[in-house]
Amino acid sequence: MQSERLERALQDGLWALPEGRTAVYRPRIGDDLSALPKERVVVLTGFKPDHDHFAALGYAVEPAAPYAAALVCLPRARAHARSLLAEASAAVVPGGSVVFDGQKTDGVEAIIKELRGLVALGEVLSKAHGKLASFPAGPELAHWSGQESQIEDGFVTLPGVFSADAADRGSMLLASLLPAKLGPKVVDLGAGWGYLSRQILARDGVKRLDLVEAERDALDCARRNVDDPRAQFHWADALKFRPESLVETVVMNPPFHTTRTAEPTLGLAFIAAARKMMAPDGVLYMVANRHLPYDDALEAAFLTVEQIGADSAFRVMRAAKPRRKS
Structure with missing residues (x-):
């Protein structure tokens, strides 16, 4: 995730951060979340080094749904990206913002193309070789849920x-x-x-x-x-x-x-x-x-x-x- 895109989205009003908890899915060591209020952020990742890193920084790391909003840091694997977006959409209160961020080299443009026919996708912010966008949480992505x-x-x-x-x-x-x-x-x-x-x-x-x-x-x-x-x-x-x-x-x-x-x-x-x-x-x-x-x-x-x-x-x-x- 690029902090420049997150900061720009908040500054330009592309993402109006609500009151209440914001879930951040799959940030990696080195990702800068300082644009978000730490006391209202819950970091959700199954990768132990990243989990321990953000816990050491003082972030909550235990699930606490429902959330007022979510930020999904898209992974490279498309099936995994889809499942995370579905998980976030189900965990955020209906109509709350699900924001996602990803690099072009990791397939964010393909995800955007797929989402356009499924959700009410907001304005797409392009910066630093990546893209950020949002959509309202709802049941539309239930079929993307990770299936074994x-x-x-x-x-x-x-x-x-x-x-x-x-x-x-x-x-x-x-x-x-x-x-x-x-x-x-x-x-x-x-x-x-x-x-x-x-x-x-x-x-x-x-x-x-x-x-x-x-x-x-x-x-x-x-x-x-x-x-x-x-x-x-x-x-x-x-x-x-x-x-x-x-x-x-x-x-x-x-x-x-x-x-x-x-x-x-x-x-x-x-x-x-x-x-x-x-x-x-x-x-x-x-x-x-x-x-x-x-x-x-x-x-x-x-x-x-x-x-x-x-x-x-x-x-x-x-x-x-x-x-x-x-």
Whole structure:
């Protein structure tokens, strides 16, 4: 979200902020909400780092519908954007303003085009390579509400979760290369909706599996997809999570972008986090895009590192015996 568009909309009267609570859906770390009265804002996001960030700034973060108005920060995935708009429209009092903001590169123009035939769309503000507009809350978008999908092998997913249509290629490659036996305590770091976790629990030797996932919707899916008493579910920032005790195995397919641009620092941070939670004889199994520069970080974090498989897009690394650092 661009604060310039929000400030301009308020200054020019395109959005007359009402009394009462305003829900802000899916702001990200770095988004500036200071144009809104903090004491009347409720930040709603299922992404744990963003949730914790805004809570630390003093924003209310627990749902408190109905709302007098809502601001939806549109995500890139269209199905997710639609479901958020439907959710906001249902949570705001009838006729209250539902404002949405998004970048052109993230598909805001396509959403605007769809909305024109469904709601009374107000004036569209264009600024800073994005657009902001509003419409009155009502039942018109009920059919956009996020509906769960059941995909191959009975997995349940929701709009907006990573790889909602099928298990991603990297995770399938990693699963095919996991050994027949794993350590007794395992962490699936960035577990998503549970594809890898189910594969892990099918291996011998596993007595406990911690599923760590920052996206609440994905973790809710994982709770349904992984029905096993050995599984423990954690809505947590993978970079800050610490297990109850050091673990023998970490399995991960770390994210490498939060926008359209690749950000290898995310994967590097996952490697550092994995090292800290592992026992001295621990083993990491990691899949990543072939072009990402993780080799030096793995060598610095583990005593032994080897590639155990690859295809044209991904490679799977096995790293053992984490180095102890201060």
